[in-house]
Amino acid sequence: MSTFGGLNTAYLGLTAARQGINLAGQNIANAGTEGYTRQRINKSSIGAPAATALTAAGIRPGQGVSVDGISRLGNGFLDAGVRSTAAQTGFTSVRSTALQRIEETLQEPGENGITTALQTFWGAWQGVSNHPGESAPAAVLLKAGTTLADKVSAGYSALNAQWTQVRSEAAADTATVNDAAAQVAGYNSTIRSVLAGGGSANELIDARNRAIETIAALAGGTVRQNADGTADVFVGGNALVAGTSTRILALAGQSTMTGTGTQVQMEWLDRSGQPAGLDGGQLAGAVSLLSPAAGGTGGAIAEAAACYDSFAAELAAKVNAVHRSGQSTTGAANLDFFASAPGGSPAMSMRVVPRDTAGIATGAAGAETLDGSLADSLSQLGTSATSPDKAWTAVVTGIGVLSRSAQQHEQLSTAASISARGQRDSGASVSLDEENISLLTNQHAYQAAARVMTAVDEALDVLINRTGLVGR
Numbered sequence: 001m002s003t004f005g006g007l008n009t010a011y012l013g014l015t016a017a018r019q020g021i022n023l024a025g026q027n028i029a030n031a032g033t034e035g036y037t038r039q040r041i042n043k044s045s046i047g048a049p050a051a052t053a054l055t056a057a058g059i060r061p062g063q064g065v066s067v068d069g070i071s072r073l074g075n076g077f078l079d080a081g082v083r084s085t086a087a088q089t090g091f092t093s094v095r096s097t098a099l100q101r102i103e104e105t106l107q108e109p110g111e112n113g114i115t116t117a118l119q120t121f122w123g124a125w126q127g128v129s130n131h132p133g134e135s136a137p138a139a140v141l142l143k144a145g146t147t148l149a150d151k152v153s154a155g156y157s158a159l160n161a162q163w164t165q166v167r168s169e170a171a172a173d174t175a176t177v178n179d180a181a182a183q184v185a186g187y188n189s190t191i192r193s194v195l196a197g198g199g200s201a202n203e204l205i206d207a208r209n210r211a212i213e214t215i216a217a218l219a220g221g222t223v224r225q226n227a228d229g230t231a232d233v234f235v236g237g238n239a240l241v242a243g244t245s246t247r248i249l250a251l252a253g254q255s256t257m258t259g260t261g262t263q264v265q266m267e268w269l270d271r272s273g274q275p276a277g278l279d280g281g282q283l284a285g286a287v288s289l290l291s292p293a294a295g296g297t298g299g300a301i302a303e304a305a306a307c308y309d310s311f312a313a314e315l316a317a318k319v320n321a322v323h324r325s326g327q328s329t330t331g332a333a334n335l336d337f338f339a340s341a342p343g344g345s346p347a348m349s350m351r352v353v354p355r356d357t358a359g360i361a362t363g364a365a366g367a368e369t370l371d372g373s374l375a376d377s378l379s380q381l382g383t384s385a386t387s388p389d390k391a392w393t394a395v396v397t398g399i400g401v402l403s404r405s406a407q408q409h410e411q412l413s414t415a416a417s418i419s420a421r422g423q424r425d426s427g428a429s430v431s432l433d434e435e436n437i438s439l440l441t442n443q444h445a446y447q448a449a450a451r452v453m454t455a456v457d458e459a460l461d462v463l464i465n466r467t468g469l470v471g472r
Contacts, residue, residue: 005063006456012064013449016043019067020442024435031430035210039202042068044290072202076225078424079209080431083216083223085417086351087280089410090217094285095300096410098166099403102304105158108396114155114397117148118389122382129375132362133329141360145337145352152315156308156347163257163290163301167264174251174266177218177283181233181246183211188230188242195229205229215240219249219266220279236277249276251283253290257302258345264290300402307395308347314342315388316350318381325375326361382435 020041046063107113124141131137187208194201212233215221221240224232233241240247249267254261264287266276278284291299293306316338327333331388337360342350354360363371382389 007453008368009064010294010449010456011454012046012066013452014446016041016065016067016303017442017446017449021439021446022069024439024442027430027435028432028439031432031435032060035206035213036430037072037074037202037206037209037428038435040071040073044068052244070200070202072205074205074209074428075424078427079418081420082417082424083213083221084421085413086213086217087220087284088413089417090220090282091280091285092406092410092413094166094282096288096403096406098162098285098289098408099300099399100368102159102300103399103403104163106396106399112151114148114392115149115389117144117151117332117390118382120144121148121376122379125375125379128360128362129372129379132370132372132375133357135301135357138357138360142352142354142356148315149338149350151351152312152347152350156305156312156345159301159305159308160257160348164255164306166286166289166301167251167255170264170283171251172216173283173286174249177240178248178444180211180214180218182240184208184215184231184233185244185246187211188241191229192244201229217281219281219283221281222279235258236275236279257305259347263292271305305345305347306397307398309345309396311341311388311392311395312347312350314391316346318388319378322374322378322381325365326363327365327367328361329363329369330358332358333361333370335359337361405412 023039023041027038044066045064077353094279108115110116121144124137124144125135128141187204191201191204191208194204206277208231212221212223212231215235219235219240221233221235224234226232226468228241230243230244231241232239235249238247240249250267250269250272251264252262252265252267252272258337266278267274267285268276289301290301291302293299293302296303298306319338320336323337324334328333328335336353339351339353340346360375363369363374379440381387
């Protein structure tokens with residue numbers, strides 16, 4: 001190696017150490033950046049040139065260090081685990097939140113729940129049986145009946161509003177998925193160009209991964225890495241992103257729970273009417289919630305609404321069956337106490353028919369005017385083995401069990417997601433201790449290379465400026 005070659009060797013050492021210092025500083029600066037993956041410089045030694053006829057054989061020194069590139073210390077397998085658990089967490093969290101909202105609308109147990117309203121209603125009938133024909137007990141009964149009907153209607157209306165809200169949120173999430181897919185396609189184009197030009201696209205890959213994780217949390221999906229640096233994203237086995245092109249997802253189906261139309265489902269915009277499969281995520285959870293009632297196996301919101309309808313119909317049928325068999329203090333018979341709009345939701349339109357004592361049947365048919373035996377029979381409906389109270393308790397219990405189960409699933413999926421992220425971050429996140437060591441190592445390497453350059457410079461100075469000078 002020539003003396004001047006030593007300068008180049010020292011220079012390469014300076015360059016490599018400086019890049020190492022800069023990269024350590026970058027890692028430290030991004031230690032708290034979400035989704036950032038730590039990076040490392042790849043170095044290799046430059047070997048000595050091959051011996052020729054003009055050069056001596058034997059051991060020959062190398063020519064310094066080469067910076068071959070900057071590695072992104074990510075792990076595709078662990079990234080896939082994070083996406084998979086994110087999809088599970090998205091699905092379970094949407095269902096858990098919705099079922100907790102349904103449970104909250106019940107207001108059970110509590111003074112504002114239907115159970116309390118039922119007890120007040122049966123107690124009001126007992127008051128009427130003790131004082132048939134009197135306006136005060138009748139007014140209390142009418143108020144209790146109206147309160148009960150209003151609570152049933154309010155509960156159903158709350159479910160209807162919740163259904164609309166979930167659909168609106170699902171539509172917004174669909175738009176977010178399409179936006180994220182467009183971002184991934186854009187990153188694919190840029191990454192491919194950068195890599196083809198020999199540059200580093202590590203930060204772009206991090207940004208693309210964040211967009212892909214957004215898609216996974218909302219719609220599930222799998223990823224395929226391509227040789228040119230691009231990544232394809234598949235949802236339900238179909239390509240959402242293929243290189244630099246994308247497909248559009250659309251939320252189709254009825255817009256209200258009580259409205260007409262097809263079942264809510266995800267579709268590809270270019271294949272209208274054909275459902276697009278989802279691999280979990282918030283959208284899959286929302287679509288499952290928006291399914292129509294199917295005898296206990298349909299969407300949770302519609303099933304709860306169906307329970308309200310079933311309870312309202314049963315309550316009205318049992319009260320009216322007894323009420324029609326008696327007569328009011330004015331002799332009127334075959335009277336209904338509860339009614340609902342024909343063809344509509346029994347719960348939504350439930351109302352009290354009587355407006356005063358003349359419309360309330362209190363006595364048995366043909367009995368004396370002040371007979372209160374029928375009102376007493378009505379007051380005992382709440383204690384029978386097939387009472388509306390027990391039917392409502394079954395509704396509350398069923399919803400509570402579903403809600404608790406959904407919360408447990410959410411807790412398990414959240415724990416799995418945290419574990420997956422922890423495993424990925426253990427290898428990909430920035431360790432300040434490690435980066436400080438790297439920083440110090442490269443600083444000393446820089447000083448060492450600089451010292452070598454100084455030594456070579458001094459040697460050259462002696463050789464050039466002092467060799468051959470005699471007598472000085």
